[in-house]
Amino acid sequence: MTPIRLVQVSDTHLSATHAYFGVNWDAFRDAMTAAPPDLLVHGGDLSFNGPEAEADLAHGAAAVRALGVPWRAIPGNHDIGEAPAFSRLDQPVDAARMAAWQRHVGPQWWRHDAGGWRLVGLDTALMGSDLPAEAEQRDFLAEALATRGPRPVMVFMHMPPFMDDPADPAPTTSVIPHAARGPFLDACAAGGVRVIACGHLHTYRRMHHRGMEIVWAPATAMVDVQRGLARWDRFPRPGYLEWWLEPGRASHRLVEPARMFVIDMSGWTSRNNGTTTTLPPWSRSP
Template sequence: MTAFSMLHLSDTHLSARMGHFQRNNELMLEVLKNSTHDLIVHTGDITLDGIRHEDDFSFCRSFYETLDQHIHFIPGNHDVGDNPRLSRPAAENGSTIDDIRMRRYLDYYGEDRWRVDRERWLVLGINSLLVGSGLSREAEQNAWIAEQLADVEDRHLALFTHQPFFIDDPDPIDLSYWTVDPEGREALRFLMEHPRLRMIASGHLHQERLRSHGQTGLVWCPSIAFTTREKLVPEMGGQRQVGYLEHRFEDDGTVATTVCGHPGFQNSHLDDVIKVVYPFAG
């Protein structure tokens, strides 16, 4: 028996400043308006460059205001900033996460983590950019996660995060742009190895991929906005096609995932416009 259904989108990279990815997002807005899913989840990079341009946030908020739907958002690196060990601080026009950038996101979205209880499932959304950040909110989030897991009991657990916790295997734990900080992740090993965990669903990599590690499905949601070529993002076994996902959560702990698209979507590549849309990219 199906417990509930979910529409999962990610990496919309919206901005009024540049219209490169606007068409796909407008088409996706129509999909959202017609959605009959029980839940809608957005796994981050809502904005094109909200860490530098607050107008991106105000535009994104107004963009979705026409929907008679509730979307559960979590932030991506373009919304709150990157790992401090991989990026320069804001004072150097870098992309490092900091308290100011976090506060800006919270001012617009109210929360960067959430919990949903549905049937025999506990669904958590967390801010993966806090992992390894050293910000006080990281410890707060870790404590919050532990509190949520205290009453899982015999329910199934699904986790939504912007970055994957790992690509294929939790070890070795090398620092990279593609996953959560492996050192910070150690404080969340109790979550990553929880016996009731059935899914880790993420965005960030602009690829669609469905694999598993043990009893846990590793689900990558593609971007609505664009994909990339291998020169920009290395080969990781995913499909480089824009789109979104539908998940059907079953009472027995299984999840059926369908890859979806729209006939009008353009499969554009960031490589072709990166110097225009992200002039400060390293």
């Protein structure tokens, strides 16, 4: 079987009115035009501020469709909001925000079989939300794992499952809430999950847990150089991941295109509640 070439891109933060990171999307678009993948998976934060500006979701989805490749996407906190008890930006996920994502982008969770693998996409905003959709997604994951047959499973989601210690109970908006984390990891470890592919923290990182590889994709948008150096001893750069899937084996490489620029917004976010969503409108010149 010929390996499937899959591209995982995350945290693009696209917008027509707040086009701060469009130059790096241009570089990504050119790379996809030069070498189209068999499948593209967008790992969340497609939009700049989708919970408040539905037009950002429409703009981001149109940009991905314009690539002309098969694609799937899962929502991030800047697309659909956050679990209500962990809503740092006061943008709790709710029915209206979920409907906007479904209208412009697609389902919040999905499965797709390719390259001898079962690919599963999940919405981390629902984890720890106590919304009815959380139980629906949990049932979906159980069914997707139970019916995988001999296929190994690769799970795509926006937030990483944990930072360093899966047992850390501290409240957080960086990773899956503690109460939801344990059952999720138990289901994955028992259900044939071999890879968890995520994003959200705008840096590339690899970890291993209970036989599973956990891979964080970098952002194509902004980075936080100070945090990357202090926390992970890594200078964060924009880019994406290229995966090759064949029966029983998945491998990847980090791609950091020369035309993607390091856009460090930490000066702004340190003064504005840790978010870029307070940036004023800015549209690039033609």
